[in-house]
Amino acid sequence: MKITFACPQCDAVNRIAVDEKTETVACYQCDSTIKVPAKAVTSDEIQRCIVCPSLELYVRKDFPQWLGVTIVTVGIGSSCVAWYYHLVIWTFVILLGSALVDVVLFLLVGNQLKCYRCGAEYRDVAGLDTHEAFNLETHEKHRQQVARLAESEPVKPSS
Numbered sequence: 001m002k003i004t005f006a007c008p009q010c011d012a013v014n015r016i017a018v019d020e021k022t023e024t025v026a027c028y029q030c031d032s033t034i035k036v037p038a039k040a041v042t043s044d045e046i047q048r049c050i051v052c053p054s055l056e057l058y059v060r061k062d063f064p065q066w067l068g069v070t071i072v073t074v075g076i077g078s079s080c081v082a083w084y085y086h087l088v089i090w091t092f093v094i095l096l097g098s099a100l101v102d103v104v105l106f107l108l109v110g111n112q113l114k115c116y117r118c119g120a121e122y123r124d125v126a127g128l129d130t131h132e133a134f135n136l137e138t139h140e141k142h143r144q145q146v147a148r149l150a151e152s153e154p155v156k157p158s159s
């Protein structure tokens, strides 16, 4: 599987492949290494985040938001041009077409796993069914944990 993560030391974005034999991952920029927790990766499945202490990952569409926005924007822009030239049918064809492309792309792209806490992304992962979709409560829990860490207060063990 491939993971994309921001280095905890220098924030450089790393894209690397890992499997169950990977013991450490190193940042290409600052050379700091992260030890892969035991049993975190089993065959093509991932049990927990390997970059941070988080055990919770969520499933999301591997669909970059900018792409969706670009398609819609280009669609609306072109339909305005068509409208300007009184090409009424083309105006609607373009609008519907761009919406359709958006939907089809969304259905075609695969899923990825994302860590609630550090935002690391895991692609080409098997067994996605064992992970849950995004949950706002869990997200909020991790956000507050990170905020507390940032204030450098001692971390209370979560219940």
Ligand SMILES: [Zn+2]
Binding pocket: 007, 008, 009, 010, 011, 012, 027, 028, 029, 030, 031, 032
């Ligand atoms: Zn680094």
Ligand SMILES: [Zn+2]
Binding pocket: 049, 050, 051, 052, 053, 054, 115, 116, 117, 118, 119, 120
């Ligand atoms: Zn993480």
